[in-house]
Amino acid sequence: MGEMEKEAVIEVMERGELSGFFGSPGPHWLGGEKVKQFERKWANNYGYKHAISVNSWTTGLMAAVGAMCIGPGDEVIVSPYTMSASATAILFYGGIPVFADIDPDTFNITASTIEPLITTRTKAIMVVHIFGQTAEMVDIMNLARKYKLKVIEDGAQSPGVKYMGKPICGFGDIGGFSLNYHKHIHTGEGGMLVTNDDQVALRCQLIRNHGENLVEVQPIEDLTNMLGSNYRMTELQAAIGIVQLDRLDSYVAHRQRLATHFGKKLVGIPGLTPAKVANGAEHAYYLYPVKYDASVTGISRKSFVEAVNAELPTVKVWEQTGLIEGYIKPLYLATLYQKKIAIGRAGFPWSINSGIEYNYSKGICPVVERMFDQELIYTPLIREPLKECDIDDLVVAIKKVLANSAELVNRIDGSGQ
Ligand SMILES: *Cc1c(COP(=O)(O)O)cnc(C)c1O
Secondary structure (H helix, E strand, O other), X not given: OOHHHHHHHXXXXXXXXXXXXXXXXXXXXXXXXXXXXXXXXXXXXXXXXXXXXXXXXXXXXXXXHHHOOOOOOOEEEEOOOOOOHHHHHHHHOOOEEEEOOEOOOOOOEOHHHHHHHOOOOEXXXXXXXXXXXXXXXXXXXXXXXXXXXXXXXXXOOOOOOEEOOEEOOOOOOEEEEEOOOOOOOXXXXXXXXXXXXXXXXXXXXXXXXXXXXXXXXXXOOOOOOOOOOEOOOOHHHHHHHHHHHHHHHHHHHHHHHHHHHHHHHHOOOOOEEOOOOOOOXXXXXXXXXXXXXXXXXXXXXXXXXXXXXXXXXXOOOOOOOOOEEOOOOOHHHOHHHHHOXXXXXXXXOHXXXXXXXXXXXXXXXXHHHHXXXXXXXXXXXXXXXXXXXXXXXXXXXXXXXXXXXXXXXXXXXXXXX
16 A cells, blocks of 8 residues: 555545445446446456456355356355355355365366266356466366356456466456455455456346345346345545556566566475466466475474474564465365354255255365365465565575474474484
């Protein structure tokens, strides 16, 4: 955040209209001046037909699922290695998350992990471009066409990047980005839906702003899920977003430079595998993943991470920590899925497909579990305002810890006893 954002906020404050939305028919149902400007700018800059701002990406995902006409008992295939909202958005409409395993190099779900899970009840695929790497969208779209499935893209961690030269979140029917405080660019809280489909855009706009009051005047053929909510962005947030959007490309480029620098330094360090970028993919490096092999280093992942972090100067950006292990626990292991209690007390929505037993046991996605339990380490330090020299500090710490592994094993892991 800089002077430009401050000025943008003050301009809105002086005008006094902090939200331009009305939840009823009329010129204001699509929001105020700044909201519309922010949406047009995002759509134009990144080549989408429509952009629809929302008050978080969690609600954006809910609007996306609603706009795809997902209803009770419909299955949606999703990665379990993501922020919980990618899957809970499905549950909010009574849809049932079916979890696909990931590729061990990109950490994304792929056409080959998705296809075996498709049933007659499958309605959509939710693709998450995790850590910043674009998923293999050409294969996934071919699969979706073959089975007539909708595709939702969660690009929260990957704004501003392309797959095979085409902006992500423009492959599927609908997609979008998070603008929460931790993401590449932010408006405090917020999100941006993007789509190239006019009807899908309209459905998202209706869900965002009390669709039930608007369907009488908005021509819409299918009333499914058109009961609305309030997912509206304020003028203050949009004014900040307009300025922030101009920073996005340089932030991504900076992260890519740091990542290349870090990756080169990791090459040849036994037991550590730097991030890999698939053919045709791009990486926005929301987080930088490293695979760790304790059988090579001789130090447990936990001890390694703690020891490296102890070597680092205190970092004053967002996360205080240099290395973190595991990422998010596979979503299906959360209590919600283990107990199958989501909406009401009677096991809805799973109960609706009687006779079908949804399996959320440990073991269903072995690659995700291996990454979470054993192999994955990530760093959030590949970001502005850090520079190459800061990344060098991290590399020095890593090398120092590995060079003194014998001492560490004796003192912490206790395996010398
Ligand atoms: C951050 C994030 C979300 C949720 O976005 P909010 O704006 O915080 O609601 C969803 N999915 C992924 C992959 C995320 O990283």
